[in-house]
Amino acid sequence: MTLLLLLDDATSADAVVMQELTDEGALVATETVLVANLAQTVRDREADQPRWVWDDTSRRYPALLDAGVRVQRCHDLRLCHAIVRRSIYARGSELAQGPTTAWDGPRPGAPEPVEVSLFDEERPQTLDCADELRRQLAAVAASDEPGRLRLLLAAESTGALIAAEMNHVGVPWSVAAHDRILTEMLGPRPRNGRPAKLEALAEEVREALAQPNLNLDSQQDLLRGLRAAGYDVESTSRWEIKDIDLPATEPLLAYKKLARLLSSNGWAWMDTWVHRGRFRPDCVPGGVVTGRWATSGGGALQLPASIRGAVRADDGWKLVVADAAQLEPRVLAAMSGDTAMAAAGRHADLYQGVVDAGIVETRAQAKVAMLGAIYGATTGPSAVLMPRLTQGFPRAVALVEAAARAGERGDVVATWLGRTSPAPDAAWRDALAAASAEGAGADDVRAARRRGRDWGRFTRNFVVQGTAAEWALCWMASLRRRLREHDAHLVFFLHDEVMVHAPADEADAVAEAVREAALEAGHLLFGDTPVDFALNVAVVDSYDQAK
Protein backbone atom coordinates (compact mmCIF):
# COMPACT_ATOMS: atom_id res chain seq x y z
CA MET A 1 0.00 0.00 0.00
CA THR A 2 1.19 3.48 -0.79
CA LEU A 3 1.82 5.82 2.10
CA LEU A 4 1.36 9.51 1.38
CA LEU A 5 2.75 11.82 4.02
CA LEU A 6 1.49 15.39 4.24
CA LEU A 7 3.54 17.92 6.15
CA ASP A 8 4.13 21.64 6.38
CA ASP A 9 6.46 23.25 3.85
CA ALA A 10 9.23 24.85 5.87
CA THR A 11 9.69 27.56 3.27
CA SER A 12 6.11 28.58 2.58
CA ALA A 13 2.84 28.81 4.48
CA ASP A 14 0.98 28.60 1.18
CA ALA A 15 2.21 25.12 0.39
CA VAL A 16 2.49 21.64 1.87
CA VAL A 17 4.89 18.86 1.10
CA MET A 18 3.57 15.51 -0.05
CA GLN A 19 5.93 12.55 0.22
CA GLU A 20 5.32 9.12 -1.20
CA LEU A 21 6.77 6.43 1.06
CA THR A 22 7.22 2.67 1.05
CA ASP A 23 5.60 0.40 3.62
CA GLU A 24 8.69 0.82 5.77
CA GLY A 25 8.58 4.58 5.46
CA ALA A 26 11.41 5.02 2.97
CA LEU A 27 11.11 8.02 0.68
CA VAL A 28 10.05 7.37 -2.90
CA ALA A 29 9.07 10.78 -4.19
CA THR A 30 8.44 14.30 -2.97
CA GLU A 31 6.31 17.03 -4.40
CA THR A 32 5.18 20.42 -3.21
CA VAL A 33 1.46 21.21 -3.38
CA LEU A 34 -0.09 24.62 -3.03
CA VAL A 35 -2.58 24.69 -0.18
CA ALA A 36 -5.10 26.05 -2.65
CA ASN A 37 -4.74 22.85 -4.72
CA LEU A 38 -4.46 20.41 -1.85
CA ALA A 39 -8.07 19.23 -1.76
CA GLN A 40 -8.07 18.44 -5.47
CA THR A 41 -4.72 16.67 -5.20
CA VAL A 42 -5.93 14.53 -2.32
CA ARG A 43 -9.12 13.72 -4.21
CA ASP A 44 -7.10 12.61 -7.25
CA ARG A 45 -4.64 10.52 -5.24
CA GLU A 46 -7.45 8.91 -3.27
CA ALA A 47 -8.26 6.82 -6.35
CA ASP A 48 -5.19 4.68 -5.57
CA GLN A 49 -6.48 4.04 -2.04
CA PRO A 50 -3.35 5.23 -0.25
CA ARG A 51 -2.92 5.55 3.48
CA TRP A 52 -2.51 9.22 4.29
CA VAL A 53 0.02 9.92 7.00
CA TRP A 54 -0.07 13.16 8.94
CA ASP A 55 0.80 14.61 12.30
CA ASP A 56 -2.75 15.18 13.43
CA THR A 57 -6.08 14.34 11.82
CA SER A 58 -7.88 17.07 13.75
CA ARG A 59 -5.49 19.56 12.16
CA ARG A 60 -5.32 18.28 8.56
CA TYR A 61 -8.67 16.73 7.82
CA PRO A 62 -11.30 19.43 8.58
CA ALA A 63 -10.14 21.63 5.69
CA LEU A 64 -10.41 18.67 3.32
CA LEU A 65 -13.91 17.94 4.58
CA ASP A 66 -14.87 21.56 4.09
CA ALA A 67 -13.74 21.16 0.49
CA GLY A 68 -15.90 18.08 0.13
CA VAL A 69 -13.06 15.54 0.19
CA ARG A 70 -13.11 12.37 2.26
CA VAL A 71 -10.26 9.91 2.60
CA GLN A 72 -10.51 6.21 3.28
CA ARG A 73 -7.43 5.55 5.36
CA CYS A 74 -4.95 7.45 7.45
CA HIS A 75 -2.21 7.03 10.01
CA ASP A 76 -2.49 9.64 12.77
CA LEU A 77 1.05 10.02 14.05
CA ARG A 78 0.14 11.75 17.29
CA LEU A 79 -2.49 9.22 18.36
CA CYS A 80 -0.38 6.26 17.25
CA HIS A 81 2.67 7.62 19.03
CA ALA A 82 0.78 7.64 22.32
CA ILE A 83 -0.20 4.00 21.86
CA VAL A 84 3.14 2.64 20.66
CA ARG A 85 5.26 4.53 23.16
CA ARG A 86 3.36 3.08 26.08
CA SER A 87 2.47 -0.37 24.79
CA ILE A 88 3.89 -3.38 26.60
CA TYR A 89 4.23 -5.09 23.24
CA ALA A 90 6.75 -2.52 22.01
CA ARG A 91 8.64 -1.99 25.24
CA GLY A 92 12.11 -2.46 23.83
CA SER A 93 11.67 -0.13 20.88
CA GLU A 94 13.61 3.02 20.27
CA LEU A 95 10.34 4.90 20.31
CA ALA A 96 9.42 3.60 23.76
CA GLN A 97 12.85 4.08 25.30
CA GLY A 98 13.78 7.47 23.88
CA PRO A 99 13.35 10.74 25.73
CA THR A 100 10.10 12.66 25.85
CA THR A 101 9.55 14.66 22.68
CA ALA A 102 6.98 17.04 21.30
CA TRP A 103 5.05 13.98 20.13
CA ASP A 104 4.22 13.34 23.77
CA GLY A 105 2.70 16.79 24.17
CA PRO A 106 -0.96 17.74 24.22
CA ARG A 107 -3.13 17.97 21.16
CA PRO A 108 -2.13 21.03 19.12
CA GLY A 109 -4.76 23.70 19.54
CA ALA A 110 -5.49 22.51 23.05
CA PRO A 111 -4.94 25.11 25.77
CA GLU A 112 -1.21 25.47 26.38
CA PRO A 113 -0.44 24.45 29.96
CA VAL A 114 3.25 25.34 30.09
CA GLU A 115 4.74 28.76 29.54
CA VAL A 116 6.80 29.01 26.41
CA SER A 117 10.48 29.43 27.13
CA LEU A 118 12.14 32.70 26.23
CA PHE A 119 14.96 30.79 24.62
CA ASP A 120 14.21 29.51 21.18
CA GLU A 121 16.46 26.49 21.48
CA GLU A 122 14.36 25.24 24.39
CA ARG A 123 11.15 25.31 22.46
CA PRO A 124 9.79 21.97 21.28
CA GLN A 125 11.54 20.98 18.09
CA THR A 126 9.62 20.95 14.85
CA LEU A 127 7.98 17.59 14.44
CA ASP A 128 9.77 15.32 12.02
CA CYS A 129 6.89 13.31 10.62
CA ALA A 130 8.81 11.00 8.33
CA ASP A 131 11.23 10.06 11.08
CA GLU A 132 8.43 9.51 13.56
CA LEU A 133 6.58 7.28 11.10
CA ARG A 134 9.66 5.12 10.55
CA ARG A 135 10.13 4.76 14.31
CA GLN A 136 6.53 3.73 14.77
CA LEU A 137 6.60 1.22 11.92
CA ALA A 138 9.87 -0.23 13.20
CA ALA A 139 8.54 -0.49 16.74
CA VAL A 140 5.43 -2.31 15.55
CA ALA A 141 7.35 -4.64 13.24
CA ALA A 142 9.74 -5.64 16.02
CA SER A 143 7.04 -5.89 18.68
CA ASP A 144 5.69 -9.02 20.35
CA GLU A 145 2.34 -8.56 18.68
CA PRO A 146 2.68 -6.71 15.36
CA GLY A 147 -0.72 -7.90 14.14
CA ARG A 148 -2.58 -6.61 17.15
CA LEU A 149 -0.75 -3.30 17.22
CA ARG A 150 -1.30 -2.75 13.49
CA LEU A 151 -5.00 -3.34 13.95
CA LEU A 152 -5.10 -0.99 16.92
CA LEU A 153 -3.26 1.78 15.09
CA ALA A 154 -5.50 1.42 12.06
CA ALA A 155 -8.63 1.45 14.23
CA GLU A 156 -7.45 4.45 16.22
CA SER A 157 -6.61 6.37 13.05
CA THR A 158 -9.92 5.54 11.42
CA GLY A 159 -11.56 6.70 14.65
CA ALA A 160 -9.82 10.02 14.16
CA LEU A 161 -11.24 10.28 10.63
CA ILE A 162 -14.70 9.43 11.91
CA ALA A 163 -14.48 11.96 14.73
CA ALA A 164 -13.53 14.71 12.29
CA GLU A 165 -16.37 13.68 9.98
CA MET A 166 -18.85 13.70 12.85
CA ASN A 167 -17.65 17.14 13.91
CA HIS A 168 -18.13 18.20 10.31
CA VAL A 169 -21.71 16.98 9.79
CA GLY A 170 -23.11 17.42 13.30
CA VAL A 171 -26.02 15.72 15.05
CA PRO A 172 -29.41 16.65 13.54
CA TRP A 173 -31.10 18.68 16.24
CA SER A 174 -34.55 20.24 16.39
CA VAL A 175 -34.51 23.46 18.36
CA ALA A 176 -38.32 23.48 18.25
CA ALA A 177 -38.57 20.01 19.78
CA HIS A 178 -35.96 20.94 22.37
CA ASP A 179 -37.90 24.07 23.30
CA ARG A 180 -41.13 22.06 23.59
CA ILE A 181 -39.47 19.64 25.99
CA LEU A 182 -38.00 22.41 28.12
CA THR A 183 -41.28 24.32 28.19
CA GLU A 184 -43.18 21.20 29.15
CA MET A 185 -40.82 20.38 32.00
CA LEU A 186 -39.76 23.81 33.25
CA GLY A 187 -42.39 26.24 32.00
CA PRO A 188 -41.87 28.81 29.26
CA ARG A 189 -38.43 30.31 28.74
CA PRO A 190 -38.17 33.25 31.15
CA ARG A 191 -36.67 36.60 30.11
CA ASN A 192 -34.75 36.54 33.34
CA GLY A 193 -34.87 34.60 36.56
CA ARG A 194 -35.97 31.03 37.00
CA PRO A 195 -38.61 29.23 34.95
CA ALA A 196 -42.01 29.06 36.63
CA LYS A 197 -42.08 25.36 37.49
CA LEU A 198 -38.62 25.50 38.99
CA GLU A 199 -39.52 28.51 41.10
CA ALA A 200 -42.73 26.84 42.28
CA LEU A 201 -40.80 23.77 43.41
CA ALA A 202 -38.27 25.92 45.24
CA GLU A 203 -41.08 27.66 47.07
CA GLU A 204 -42.60 24.30 47.98
CA VAL A 205 -39.32 23.13 49.48
CA ARG A 206 -38.85 26.32 51.45
CA GLU A 207 -42.35 25.97 52.87
CA ALA A 208 -41.90 22.30 53.75
CA LEU A 209 -38.69 23.17 55.58
CA ALA A 210 -40.23 26.29 57.11
CA GLN A 211 -37.29 28.34 55.83
CA PRO A 212 -38.52 31.12 53.58
CA ASN A 213 -35.05 32.42 52.64
CA LEU A 214 -33.32 29.17 51.82
CA ASN A 215 -31.15 29.27 48.70
CA LEU A 216 -31.55 25.86 47.11
CA ASP A 217 -28.61 26.37 44.79
CA SER A 218 -26.13 26.64 47.64
CA GLN A 219 -25.08 23.25 48.97
CA GLN A 220 -23.98 24.74 52.25
CA ASP A 221 -27.21 26.64 52.72
CA LEU A 222 -29.26 23.63 51.75
CA LEU A 223 -27.35 21.26 54.03
CA ARG A 224 -27.83 23.60 56.99
CA GLY A 225 -31.49 23.99 56.12
CA LEU A 226 -32.09 20.25 55.86
CA ARG A 227 -30.42 19.62 59.21
CA ALA A 228 -32.32 22.44 60.90
CA ALA A 229 -35.53 20.85 59.66
CA GLY A 230 -34.60 17.51 61.17
CA TYR A 231 -33.08 15.72 58.20
CA ASP A 232 -30.15 13.63 59.37
CA VAL A 233 -28.01 13.93 56.25
CA GLU A 234 -24.27 14.21 55.58
CA SER A 235 -24.65 15.81 52.17
CA THR A 236 -27.24 17.23 49.84
CA SER A 237 -26.85 14.49 47.29
CA ARG A 238 -29.78 12.72 45.75
CA TRP A 239 -28.93 9.23 46.91
CA GLU A 240 -28.97 10.34 50.52
CA ILE A 241 -32.12 12.38 50.35
CA LYS A 242 -34.26 10.03 48.33
CA ASP A 243 -34.93 7.53 51.11
CA ILE A 244 -36.11 10.11 53.61
CA ASP A 245 -39.87 10.28 53.98
CA LEU A 246 -40.59 13.92 54.71
CA PRO A 247 -42.72 16.52 52.91
CA ALA A 248 -39.72 18.36 51.45
CA THR A 249 -38.19 15.23 49.90
CA GLU A 250 -40.26 14.94 46.76
CA PRO A 251 -40.22 18.60 45.69
CA LEU A 252 -36.52 18.83 46.52
CA LEU A 253 -35.65 15.88 44.30
CA ALA A 254 -37.84 17.30 41.55
CA TYR A 255 -36.12 20.67 41.93
CA LYS A 256 -32.66 19.11 41.67
CA LYS A 257 -33.63 17.22 38.55
CA LEU A 258 -35.03 20.27 36.79
CA ALA A 259 -32.29 22.63 37.95
CA ARG A 260 -29.78 20.21 36.49
CA LEU A 261 -31.66 20.07 33.19
CA LEU A 262 -31.84 23.84 32.99
CA SER A 263 -28.17 24.45 33.71
CA SER A 264 -26.78 21.60 31.60
CA ASN A 265 -29.10 21.36 28.61
CA GLY A 266 -31.43 24.33 28.87
CA TRP A 267 -31.99 27.25 26.54
CA ALA A 268 -28.51 28.67 27.14
CA TRP A 269 -26.98 25.36 26.07
CA MET A 270 -29.18 25.33 22.99
CA ASP A 271 -28.09 28.86 22.02
CA THR A 272 -24.45 27.92 22.46
CA TRP A 273 -24.24 24.50 20.86
CA VAL A 274 -26.99 24.19 18.26
CA HIS A 275 -26.68 26.10 15.00
CA ARG A 276 -28.61 25.65 11.77
CA GLY A 277 -30.22 22.46 12.99
CA ARG A 278 -27.03 20.69 14.04
CA PHE A 279 -25.43 20.02 17.41
CA ARG A 280 -21.66 20.02 17.00
CA PRO A 281 -19.78 18.56 19.89
CA ASP A 282 -16.01 18.37 19.53
CA CYS A 283 -15.25 14.65 19.55
CA VAL A 284 -11.80 13.81 20.87
CA PRO A 285 -10.68 10.32 19.83
CA GLY A 286 -8.30 8.72 22.27
CA GLY A 287 -9.26 11.38 24.80
CA VAL A 288 -9.64 8.86 27.63
CA VAL A 289 -6.76 6.71 28.94
CA THR A 290 -8.71 3.54 28.23
CA GLY A 291 -9.08 4.49 24.57
CA ARG A 292 -12.60 5.74 24.80
CA TRP A 293 -13.42 8.99 23.08
CA ALA A 294 -13.91 12.15 25.02
CA THR A 295 -15.68 15.30 23.89
CA SER A 296 -14.84 18.85 24.68
CA GLY A 297 -17.77 21.18 24.82
CA GLY A 298 -21.46 20.54 24.75
CA GLY A 299 -21.36 17.55 27.03
CA ALA A 300 -22.17 15.25 24.15
CA LEU A 301 -21.43 12.12 26.15
CA GLN A 302 -24.04 13.01 28.73
CA LEU A 303 -27.10 13.90 26.69
CA PRO A 304 -29.83 13.18 29.23
CA ALA A 305 -32.63 10.86 28.21
CA SER A 306 -35.15 13.64 28.77
CA ILE A 307 -33.96 15.75 25.82
CA ARG A 308 -33.14 13.02 23.34
CA GLY A 309 -36.43 13.79 21.62
CA ALA A 310 -34.69 16.88 20.24
CA VAL A 311 -32.36 14.69 18.17
CA ARG A 312 -34.53 14.41 15.06
CA ALA A 313 -33.87 13.14 11.57
CA ASP A 314 -34.37 15.61 8.71
CA ASP A 315 -37.55 15.27 6.66
CA GLY A 316 -37.28 12.21 4.47
CA TRP A 317 -34.43 10.85 6.60
CA LYS A 318 -34.19 8.40 9.50
CA LEU A 319 -31.91 7.81 12.42
CA VAL A 320 -30.47 4.34 12.65
CA VAL A 321 -29.56 3.91 16.31
CA ALA A 322 -27.69 0.82 17.47
CA ASP A 323 -26.10 -0.18 20.72
CA ALA A 324 -24.16 -3.27 21.70
CA ALA A 325 -25.99 -5.22 24.40
CA GLN A 326 -23.84 -5.87 27.51
CA LEU A 327 -20.70 -5.12 25.54
CA GLU A 328 -18.20 -5.23 28.40
CA PRO A 329 -19.22 -8.65 29.75
CA ARG A 330 -19.15 -10.06 26.23
CA VAL A 331 -15.72 -8.59 25.65
CA LEU A 332 -14.54 -10.12 28.90
CA ALA A 333 -15.90 -13.50 27.87
CA ALA A 334 -14.11 -13.31 24.52
CA MET A 335 -10.75 -12.08 25.78
CA SER A 336 -10.61 -14.55 28.66
CA GLY A 337 -11.72 -17.45 26.49
CA ASP A 338 -14.29 -18.33 29.14
CA THR A 339 -16.51 -20.75 27.27
CA ALA A 340 -19.17 -20.87 29.98
CA MET A 341 -19.52 -17.11 29.88
CA ALA A 342 -19.48 -17.10 26.10
CA ALA A 343 -22.32 -19.62 26.20
CA ALA A 344 -24.28 -17.25 28.43
CA GLY A 345 -23.46 -14.56 25.87
CA ARG A 346 -25.09 -16.49 23.06
CA HIS A 347 -28.34 -15.38 24.63
CA ALA A 348 -29.43 -12.05 23.11
CA ASP A 349 -29.54 -10.87 26.73
CA LEU A 350 -26.31 -12.00 28.37
CA TYR A 351 -27.64 -11.36 31.86
CA GLN A 352 -30.56 -13.69 31.20
CA GLY A 353 -28.03 -16.20 29.92
CA VAL A 354 -26.26 -16.03 33.28
CA VAL A 355 -29.57 -16.77 35.02
CA ASP A 356 -30.32 -19.67 32.66
CA ALA A 357 -26.89 -21.11 33.43
CA GLY A 358 -27.95 -21.29 37.06
CA ILE A 359 -25.29 -18.91 38.35
CA VAL A 360 -27.79 -16.52 39.97
CA GLU A 361 -31.55 -16.37 40.36
CA THR A 362 -32.53 -13.08 38.74
CA ARG A 363 -31.45 -10.87 35.86
CA ALA A 364 -30.89 -8.00 38.27
CA GLN A 365 -28.49 -10.16 40.26
CA ALA A 366 -26.66 -11.15 37.11
CA LYS A 367 -26.20 -7.54 36.13
CA VAL A 368 -24.97 -6.30 39.48
CA ALA A 369 -22.62 -9.26 39.87
CA MET A 370 -21.15 -8.83 36.41
CA LEU A 371 -20.65 -5.10 36.73
CA GLY A 372 -19.18 -5.64 40.17
CA ALA A 373 -16.60 -8.01 38.72
CA ILE A 374 -15.65 -5.51 36.03
CA TYR A 375 -15.62 -2.44 38.29
CA GLY A 376 -14.16 -4.12 41.33
CA ALA A 377 -17.02 -3.95 43.81
CA THR A 378 -15.90 -5.34 47.13
CA THR A 379 -18.97 -4.72 49.22
CA GLY A 380 -22.74 -4.86 49.04
CA PRO A 381 -24.93 -7.18 47.02
CA SER A 382 -22.46 -7.34 44.18
CA ALA A 383 -19.61 -8.66 46.33
CA VAL A 384 -21.90 -11.25 47.88
CA LEU A 385 -22.49 -12.77 44.46
CA MET A 386 -18.81 -12.88 43.49
CA PRO A 387 -18.12 -16.43 44.70
CA ARG A 388 -20.89 -17.76 42.49
CA LEU A 389 -19.60 -15.79 39.53
CA THR A 390 -16.10 -17.11 40.18
CA GLN A 391 -17.35 -20.66 40.25
CA GLY A 392 -19.44 -20.28 37.11
CA PHE A 393 -16.97 -18.24 35.06
CA PRO A 394 -13.52 -19.00 36.46
CA ARG A 395 -11.46 -17.80 33.51
CA ALA A 396 -13.30 -14.51 33.14
CA VAL A 397 -13.01 -13.69 36.83
CA ALA A 398 -9.36 -14.76 36.87
CA LEU A 399 -8.58 -12.29 34.08
CA VAL A 400 -9.99 -9.26 35.89
CA GLU A 401 -8.52 -10.41 39.21
CA ALA A 402 -5.07 -10.69 37.62
CA ALA A 403 -5.44 -7.19 36.22
CA ALA A 404 -6.40 -5.90 39.67
CA ARG A 405 -3.41 -7.60 41.33
CA ALA A 406 -1.08 -6.12 38.73
CA GLY A 407 -2.38 -2.65 39.43
CA GLU A 408 -2.03 -3.12 43.17
CA ARG A 409 1.65 -3.95 42.65
CA GLY A 410 2.12 -0.87 40.48
CA ASP A 411 2.47 -2.86 37.25
CA VAL A 412 0.83 -1.83 33.98
CA VAL A 413 -1.84 -3.84 32.17
CA ALA A 414 -2.84 -3.98 28.52
CA THR A 415 -5.99 -4.33 26.47
CA TRP A 416 -6.48 -7.12 23.94
CA LEU A 417 -4.80 -5.10 21.18
CA GLY A 418 -2.07 -3.70 23.39
CA ARG A 419 -3.17 -0.30 24.61
CA THR A 420 -1.38 -0.11 27.92
CA SER A 421 -2.35 1.58 31.16
CA PRO A 422 -0.25 4.46 32.48
CA ALA A 423 2.11 3.65 35.32
CA PRO A 424 1.04 5.05 38.68
CA ASP A 425 2.55 8.44 39.49
CA ALA A 426 5.37 9.32 41.86
CA ALA A 427 3.07 9.98 44.83
CA TRP A 428 1.64 6.50 44.44
CA ARG A 429 5.09 4.89 44.44
CA ASP A 430 6.18 7.03 47.37
CA ALA A 431 3.20 5.84 49.37
CA LEU A 432 4.01 2.25 48.56
CA ALA A 433 7.66 2.75 49.52
CA ALA A 434 6.77 4.54 52.75
CA ALA A 435 4.53 1.66 53.82
CA SER A 436 7.15 -0.99 53.23
CA ALA A 437 9.99 1.00 54.79
CA GLU A 438 11.45 0.05 58.16
CA GLY A 439 9.29 1.41 60.98
CA ALA A 440 6.37 2.42 58.79
CA GLY A 441 3.43 3.74 60.76
CA ALA A 442 0.00 2.14 60.69
CA ASP A 443 -1.32 5.19 58.85
CA ASP A 444 1.26 4.76 56.10
CA VAL A 445 0.34 1.14 55.68
CA ARG A 446 -3.36 1.92 55.53
CA ALA A 447 -2.83 4.71 53.03
CA ALA A 448 -0.73 2.49 50.80
CA ARG A 449 -3.27 -0.32 50.92
CA ARG A 450 -6.01 2.07 49.92
CA ARG A 451 -3.99 3.48 47.02
CA GLY A 452 -3.16 -0.03 45.94
CA ARG A 453 -6.79 -1.11 45.93
CA ASP A 454 -7.85 2.08 44.13
CA TRP A 455 -5.29 1.56 41.38
CA GLY A 456 -6.18 -2.13 41.19
CA ARG A 457 -9.79 -1.19 40.46
CA PHE A 458 -8.55 1.12 37.75
CA THR A 459 -6.40 -1.53 36.05
CA ARG A 460 -9.13 -4.16 36.49
CA ASN A 461 -11.55 -1.95 34.64
CA PHE A 462 -8.94 -0.74 32.15
CA VAL A 463 -8.49 -4.08 30.41
CA VAL A 464 -12.22 -4.55 29.88
CA GLN A 465 -13.26 -0.97 29.16
CA GLY A 466 -10.26 -0.52 26.87
CA THR A 467 -10.91 -3.70 24.93
CA ALA A 468 -14.58 -2.76 24.61
CA ALA A 469 -13.41 0.57 23.17
CA GLU A 470 -11.31 -1.36 20.65
CA TRP A 471 -14.28 -3.45 19.62
CA ALA A 472 -16.34 -0.28 19.21
CA LEU A 473 -13.64 1.35 17.05
CA CYS A 474 -13.51 -1.72 14.81
CA TRP A 475 -17.30 -1.74 14.63
CA MET A 476 -17.38 1.88 13.54
CA ALA A 477 -14.53 1.50 11.09
CA SER A 478 -16.28 -1.43 9.45
CA LEU A 479 -19.56 0.43 9.39
CA ARG A 480 -17.93 3.50 7.87
CA ARG A 481 -16.57 1.43 5.01
CA ARG A 482 -19.99 -0.09 4.38
CA LEU A 483 -21.65 3.33 4.44
CA ARG A 484 -19.65 4.40 1.41
CA GLU A 485 -22.34 2.71 -0.66
CA HIS A 486 -25.00 4.91 0.92
CA ASP A 487 -25.78 8.58 1.21
CA ALA A 488 -25.67 8.20 4.98
CA HIS A 489 -23.47 9.62 7.74
CA LEU A 490 -22.27 8.48 11.12
CA VAL A 491 -23.36 11.35 13.34
CA PHE A 492 -22.94 10.15 16.90
CA PHE A 493 -20.94 7.66 18.93
CA LEU A 494 -21.22 6.91 22.60
CA HIS A 495 -18.89 4.14 23.81
CA ASP A 496 -21.05 1.21 22.69
CA GLU A 497 -23.67 2.99 20.62
CA VAL A 498 -23.72 4.55 17.16
CA MET A 499 -26.19 6.73 15.29
CA VAL A 500 -26.41 7.03 11.52
CA HIS A 501 -28.42 9.73 9.73
CA ALA A 502 -29.74 8.04 6.60
CA PRO A 503 -32.20 8.69 3.79
CA ALA A 504 -35.43 6.92 4.73
CA ASP A 505 -35.32 4.50 1.81
CA GLU A 506 -31.79 3.40 2.75
CA ALA A 507 -32.39 3.06 6.48
CA ASP A 508 -33.07 -0.67 6.48
CA ALA A 509 -29.97 -1.36 4.44
CA VAL A 510 -27.97 0.78 6.82
CA ALA A 511 -29.38 -1.15 9.77
CA GLU A 512 -28.19 -4.35 8.10
CA ALA A 513 -24.75 -2.80 7.56
CA VAL A 514 -24.61 -1.97 11.26
CA ARG A 515 -25.23 -5.64 12.10
CA GLU A 516 -22.69 -6.92 9.60
CA ALA A 517 -20.13 -4.49 10.97
CA ALA A 518 -20.63 -5.83 14.49
CA LEU A 519 -20.00 -9.37 13.28
CA GLU A 520 -16.89 -8.25 11.47
CA ALA A 521 -15.58 -6.40 14.54
CA GLY A 522 -15.91 -9.54 16.66
CA HIS A 523 -13.96 -11.60 14.13
CA LEU A 524 -11.32 -8.94 13.57
CA LEU A 525 -10.53 -8.81 17.26
CA PHE A 526 -11.10 -12.33 18.48
CA GLY A 527 -11.01 -14.60 15.41
CA ASP A 528 -13.68 -17.29 15.53
CA THR A 529 -14.73 -16.63 19.11
CA PRO A 530 -17.95 -18.28 20.28
CA VAL A 531 -19.07 -14.94 21.74
CA ASP A 532 -21.92 -13.17 19.98
CA PHE A 533 -21.86 -9.39 20.02
CA ALA A 534 -25.59 -8.75 20.13
CA LEU A 535 -27.02 -5.42 19.04
CA ASN A 536 -30.19 -3.49 19.58
CA VAL A 537 -30.93 -1.69 16.33
CA ALA A 538 -33.75 0.80 15.82
CA VAL A 539 -34.80 2.85 12.80
CA VAL A 540 -36.49 5.94 14.20
CA ASP A 541 -37.36 9.57 13.60
CA SER A 542 -35.99 10.79 16.90
CA TYR A 543 -33.46 9.51 19.41
CA ASP A 544 -35.99 9.07 22.23
CA GLN A 545 -37.78 6.42 20.15
CA ALA A 546 -34.75 4.12 20.27
CA LYS A 547 -34.71 1.48 23.04
Added chain:
DNA sequence: ACCGTCGGCGCC
Protein backbone atom coordinates in the same frame (compact mmCIF):
# COMPACT_ATOMS: atom_id res chain seq x y z
C1' DA B 1 -12.61 39.93 37.99
C1' DC B 2 -10.43 35.73 37.58
C1' DC B 3 -8.94 30.94 38.72
C1' DG B 4 -8.78 26.29 40.64
C1' DT B 5 -11.28 22.96 43.41
C1' DC B 6 -15.20 20.47 44.77
C1' DG B 7 -19.96 18.61 45.26
C1' DG B 8 -23.28 16.86 42.57
C1' DC B 9 -25.09 14.48 38.65
C1' DG B 10 -25.68 13.34 33.65
C1' DC B 11 -23.97 9.43 30.38
C1' DC B 12 -21.66 4.63 29.27
Added chain:
DNA sequence: AAAGGGCGCCGACGGT
Protein backbone atom coordinates in the same frame (compact mmCIF):
# COMPACT_ATOMS: atom_id res chain seq x y z
C1' DA C 1 -13.75 0.34 59.13
C1' DA C 2 -14.60 0.81 54.51
C1' DA C 3 -13.90 -0.76 50.46
C1' DG C 4 -17.68 0.66 42.20
C1' DG C 5 -14.49 1.91 36.70
C1' DG C 6 -14.28 5.95 33.02
C1' DC C 7 -15.66 10.72 31.75
C1' DG C 8 -17.55 16.39 31.26
C1' DC C 9 -20.01 20.16 32.92
C1' DC C 10 -22.35 23.31 36.05
C1' DG C 11 -22.63 26.41 39.99
C1' DA C 12 -20.89 27.51 44.37
C1' DC C 13 -17.05 28.57 47.00
C1' DG C 14 -12.69 30.20 48.65
C1' DG C 15 -8.56 32.20 47.43
C1' DT C 16 -6.00 36.02 45.22
